[in-house]
Amino acid sequence: MNINTNLKEQNTYDAIVVGSGISGGWAAKELTEKGLRVLMLERGMNIEHIKDYDSAMKNPWDFQHAGKMTEEQKRTHPVQIRDYPYNEPTEKWWVNDLECPYTEDKRFDWYRGFHVGGKSLMWGRQSYRFSDHNFEDNAKDGHGNDWPIRYKDISPWYDYAEKFVGISGQAENWPLLPDGEFLPPMDLNCVEKSVKERIEKHYNRSRILTIGRTANLTVPHNGRGSCQYRNLCSRGCPFGAYFSTQSSTLPAAMATKKLTVRPYSIVNHIIYDKDTKKAKGVMVIDAETNETMEFYAKIVFVNGSTLGSTFILLNSTSDAHPEGMGNASGQLGHNLMDHHFRCGAEGTAEGFEDKYTYGRRANGIYIPRYQNVGNDKRDYLRGFGYQGGASRGSWHKEVAELAFGDNFKQTMSLPADSWSMGLGGFGEMLPYYENKVYIDHTKKDKWGQPVLAIDCETKDNEAKMREDMMYDAAEMLEASGIKNVKTYDNDYYPGMAIHEMGTARMGNDPKTSVLNKWNQMHEVNNVFVTDGSCMPSIACQNPSLTFMALTARACDYAVKELKKGNI
Amino acid sequence: MDRRQALKNVAFLMGGAISATTFGILFESFTPADNERNHVSFSASEEEILAEFADIIIPTSASSAGAKAAGLGTFIPMMIRECYPANMQDIFAKGLIEMDDKCIKEYNKNFLSLSVAERQKVVTDLKDQCIADKKAPSFFLIARDLTILGYYSSEIGCTQAREYLLIPGRYDGSAEYKPGQKAWATN
Numbered sequence: 241m242n243i244n245t246n247l248k249e250q251n252t253y254d255a256i257v258v259g260s261g262i263s264g265g266w267a268a269k270e271l272t273e274k275g276l277r278v279l280m281l282e283r284g285m286n287i288e289h290i291k292d293y294d295s296a297m298k299n300p301w302d303f304q305h306a307g308k309m310t311e312e313q314k315r316t317h318p319v320q321i322r323d324y325p326y327n328e329p330t331e332k333w334w335v336n337d338l339e340c341p342y343t344e345d346k347r348f349d350w351y352r353g354f355h356v357g358g359k360s361l362m363w364g365r366q367s368y369r370f371s372d373h374n375f376e377d378n379a380k381d382g383h384g385n386d387w388p389i390r391y392k393d394i395s396p397w398y399d400y401a402e403k404f405v406g407i408s409g410q411a412e413n414w415p416l417l418p419d420g421e422f423l424p425p426m427d428l429n430c431v432e433k434s435v436k437e438r439i440e441k442h443y444n445r446s447r448i449l450t451i452g453r454t455a456n457l458t459v460p461h462n463g464r465g466s467c468q469y470r471n472l473c474s475r476g477c478p479f480g481a482y483f484s485t486q487s488s489t490l491p492a493a494m495a496t497k498k499l500t501v502r503p504y505s506i507v508n509h510i511i512y513d514k515d516t517k518k519a520k521g522v523m524v525i526d527a528e529t530n531e532t533m534e535f536y537a538k539i540v541f542v543n544g545s546t547l548g549s550t551f552i553l554l555n556s557t558s559d560a561h562p563e564g565m566g567n568a569s570g571q572l573g574h575n576l577m578d579h580h581f582r583c584g585a586e587g588t589a590e591g592f593e594d595k596y597t598y599g600r601r602a603n604g605i606y607i608p609r610y611q612n613v614g615n616d617k618r619d620y621l622r623g624f625g626y627q628g629g630a631s632r633g634s635w636h637k638e639v640a641e642l643a644f645g646d647n648f649k650q651t652m653s654l655p656a657d658s659w660s661m662g663l664g665g666f667g668e669m670l671p672y673y674e675n676k677v678y679i680d681h682t683k684k685d686k687w688g689q690p691v692l693a694i695d696c697e698t699k700d701n702e703a704k705m706r707e708d709m710m711y712d713a714a715e716m717l718e719a720s721g722i723k724n725v726k727t728y729d730n731d732y733y734p735g736m737a738i739h740e741m742g743t744a745r746m747g748n749d750p751k752t753s754v755l756n757k758w759n760q761m762h763e764v765n766n767v768f769v770t771d772g773s774c775m776p777s778i779a780c781q782n783p784s785l786t787f788m789a790l791t792a793r794a795c796d797y798a799v800k801e802l803k804k805g806n807i
Numbered sequence: 808m809d810r811r812q813a814l815k816n817v818a819f820l821m822g823g824a825i826s827a828t829t830f831g832i833l834f835e836s837f838t839p840a841d842n843e844r845n846h847v848s849f850s851a852s853e854e855e856i857l858a859e860f861a862d863i864i865i866p867t868s869a870s871s872a873g874a875k876a877a878g879l880g881t882f883i884p885m886m887i888r889e890c891y892p893a894n895m896q897d898i899f900a901k902g903l904i905e906m907d908d909k910c911i912k913e914y915n916k917n918f919l920s921l922s923v924a925e926r927q928k929v930v931t932d933l934k935d936q937c938i939a940d941k942k943a944p945s946f947f948l949i950a951r952d953l954t955i956l957g958y959y960s961s962e963i964g965c966t967q968a969r970e971y972l973l974i975p976g977r978y979d980g981s982a983e984y985k986p987g988q989k990a991w992a993t994n
Contacts, residue, residue: 299973300960300993306882307960310889311844429980469975471994596984599975600994634990642934642942644864644951645927652959653871653968655990 248536253279253500254802256522256537258507258552261358263771263787264543265485265493266401270795271541272496276802279535280493281505283527283544284354287333287361289486293476295329303328322349323736325362329475333362339686345695349735350547356503357485358545359738360784362474365455365482365602366627367407368781369398369418373613377777381621384575384671384777388748388757391418397789404492405483405788406461408603409453417608417781424458425451426467426603431589431630431659436605438720447610447716452603452627455483455785464488469599482602504528508689509556510540510565510767517560518766518807525687539766539798539807543791546772547677550743551692553754553769554679566744566754566761573678575671575745576696577778579737583706585713586662587725589630596632596655604629607663607716609780611708620704624667625780626713632659661722665709666737668780670701675734677743696734706732739783744773759794766807770794828944829952832891846893847900849884856907856918857883861954863923863930871967874958882957883950895944902946906933965992 254276257267268280286292300306307328309321320326320334335352342350353359372391378384395418402421410425428436428451436449456467464487465479473482480487493499504527511534513520521536542549553572556565564572604627610616611623632655639651680693710727717725734740747753750762759774761767770791772783801807849857858880867873887899910918910929918926933947942948958964965971971992 297973299962299971300965301962303960305886305890306956308886308890308956311892312889427978427980432980469978470973594984596982596988597978597980597991598982599972599978600991601978601980631994633994641938642948642951644930644934646866646868649865649868649873649968652865652955653989654987655984 251521251534252536253277254537255279255539255541255798256281256535257541257543258522259283259358259543259545259548259771260356260485260490260501261353261543261545261771262360262363262485262784263791264358264541265360265489266788266791267541267543267768267770267795268499268501269489269493270792271799272493272498274795274799275498276799277498278493278500279537280499280501281507281522281524281535282356282358282501282503283506283548284356284503286356286501286503287476287486289480289484289490290476290478293478294332296472296475296478298329298475319349320351323351325351325474325738329472330362340691341683341685342691343680343683343693345693346697347733348694348696349733350694350740351735351738352545352548356490356501360484361476361486363484363784364782365473366606366782367402367405367409367420367453367455367785368606368608369420370394370779370781370786371416371418373416374777374779374781377622377779378671383621385745385747385749385752387776388746388753393757394786394789394793397793398785400792401785401788404462405455405488405785406457406464407453407455407785408458410450412448412450414448414450414608416610416613420453422453423461426454426456426458426601427451428605429597429601429630430592430595431661432605434589434592435630435661435717435720435722439607439716442716442719446614446616447607449605449607452606454603456602457481462488467602469601471600471602473602506687506689507544507552508532509552510542510764511536512556512558512560512565512764514558514560517764519565519764525689527687530687538802539768541791541795541798542767542769542773543771546740546743547692547694549769549771549773550677551679553744554677555690561763566763566767568763569750569752569754571673571745571752572754573743574673574676575742575776576675576677576694576734576740577669577671577742577775578696578734579666579739579778579780580669580698580702580706580732580734581664581666581737582732583709583727583729584626584628584662584664585710585717585725585727586660587717587722589659589661589722592632592659593657595659618705618708620701620708621670622668622701622705623780624665624705624709626663626665626709628661628663630659630661632656635660661717661720663713663717665706665713666780666782667702667705667709668778669698669734671742671745671777672699675742694735698732698734739772739778741772741775741778741783744769745776746774747776758797759790760798765801768794768798825952825955826942826948828895828942828948829956832895843893843896845888846896847888849887849900849903852919853903854880854884856903857950859919859926860906860930860950861958863926864951864954865958865964868968872963874954877958877961877963879954879957879961882961883953886953886957887949891949895949898944899946899949903950906946959992
């Protein structure tokens with residue numbers, strides 16, 4: 241009999257990182273740089289930096305269908321097709337919904353990037369810090385559980401993450417939106433500058449408008465090139481000018497020579513050792529061959545994206561954890577949140593006809609939250625911020641209906657007579673216990689695994705907030721001299737912001753949370769979860785920078801504990 | 808960047824000229840039935856008609872070649888077959904035949920045999936009918952949409968009718984606009 245006694249040894253690492261996206265890449269970098277041998281498991285295909293960015297340097301005419309989706313692509317991506325990110329240039333980077341089904345108890349648009357880099361390849365790059373105002377909200381109004389950390393705990397890690405990533409932005413000294421370690425800001429355009437000046441004057445600087453804080457480099461940084469203003473980021477950047485696993489954390493981890501990356505590795509569950517009361521490792525299904533195998537490690541970092549991670553934890557049942565690993569509190573799967581958006585206002589800016597843009601800025605403006613702050617009291621809790629911007633497109637209102645011919649062509653080949661300016665709100669969704677996910681055993685995915693069922697909806701607080709998101713925007717635009725101001729609400733369903741968070745929240749009390757203040761699982765002390773699933777609340781700021789900071793902080797703690805022999 | 812810009816930008820650059828029908832099919836969520844690709848097919852002479860039709864919508868001008876030169880004769884039928892649901896493919900294909908029949912009825916010649924001025928008259932009639940029908944899906948509506956979309960994403964449309972930069976290298980949000988300066992091809 242030929243026993244491969246080396247197999248277990250070959251499959252044993254110091255640490256396993258599940259997932260290779262924004263937070264997984266960070267875990268791999270931090271843990272390898274601290275000397276650990278790390279296995280990073282990614283369920284999808286490999287995508288190599290620059291080499292595999294097939295569409296990055298394509299011109300509009302290089303796409304057969306002018307960027308639109310074919311019927312076949314729509315058939316195999318019935319959920320991904322629901323919104324803007326899925327298009328011809330990026331279509332290989334969005335999940336095949338038919339292979340990876342899920343159950344919607346209520347409509348939930350679940351956008352997934354199953355490949356090395358995850359959504360860090362296609363993300364929006366807006367990067368804002370949380371402040372104590374956000375960390376205190378749960379305790380103040382009683383929705384959700386108290387965050388186990390405050391700004392002073394995470395601030396040094398925001399510094400650390402920003403310095404590595406390279407965030408361009410403008411310091412504003414605005415307490416609710418703490419300034420960071422910025423590279424030079426991108427420019428506001430002429431209309432935005434005017435609107436900024438007029439809003440800040442009109443409201444006596446109780447509201448500010450600033451350039452977006454974005455993970456695009458305005459100067460070369462750490463060997464990566466600066467932004468070339470092509471606005472094609474989501475195709476992958478040949479200059480490495482925005483942060484992704486591929487451009488930033490993966491090269492750093494590979495440089496340590498301690499990282500092994502295994503694509504096509506679907507983690508089905510974490511293996512629990514009832515004698516040591518620790519995680520032993522993970523069970524993996526090879527996505528190409530359907531073979532199952534086990535990998536072992538001293539610590540496991542779960543970074544499979546919010547719902548991917550929670551699925552794994554719910555699926556990791558044992559006698560000790562009948563309702564899923566780390567679920568003694570009953571909170572696992574609950575308190576699902578997403579930012580609600582797709583409402584605001586837009587209008588025309590007149591008087592800028594002698595100005596145009598040069599270059600395509602992959603960034604917009606930001607108005608941080610000012611509601612329920614100081615004397616500003618609303619009939620809903622918490623609040624929203626705005627993204628948006630001004631542009632001079634080719635919309636010609638004077639063109640006759642269904643026009644054609646030479647005059648029509650001449651008009652269409654010129655920019656519009658006037659600029660337009662828009663503000664789109666991003667609102668905080670409260671943590672509701674009833675917004676939840678659980679495992680649906682009546683369905684199977686392509687590999688025979690059960691699927692996730694999602695039951696999530698916005699409620700009264702969000703509905704009231706959306707009205708202000710429209711009317712405040714209209715009021716501010718009008719105060720800035722913008723004409724023909726119209727509000728809009730294009731209907732929002734959870735998942736659309738692709739900021740789904742919660743379901744494995746942090747907290748000081750093991751009775752009401754899954755993780756402690758170090759993102760360490762209360763019940764299994766060598767398991768750490770640092771992606772969006774850990775969030776007790778979501779504020780209105782884009783979250784990825786916070787994931788990076790929490791990950792670096794948790795890795796620092798985990799390695800120290802490992803060295804002390806505590807885990 | 809405003810997330811909606813990514814989607815709206817294309818329509819923006821088309822001058823808001825694309826109909827709600829095409830917008831709904833090509834830009835927004837829509838789940839087709841199985842096997843609707845290639846529900847119809849187009850002959851070589853029909854592709855020729857489409858090329859000439861497109862050239863009426865966007866003709867050659869002093870600064871730039873028109874839709875026919877930009878390859879719309881093959882682009883339009885390909886998009887119909889691959890990106891439109893079966894019922895729309897039928898409406899389009901039937902409408903194309905009806906247009907040719909109309910030419911024979913009114914001029915005793917088919918579309919390809921008409922002069923440019925005669926073709927312009929025929930297309931104007933179709934446009935008027937479309938407006939009267941409150942822009943219900945029709946051959947004219949869809950063909951015009953695809954002409955605009957196809958032309959302004961073609962090399963001719965992007966680099967001759969408009970201006971195109973693969974790598975701008977910098978951003979100036981207060982650049983001087985010279986009167987008559989062409990629009991950027993992409994956003």
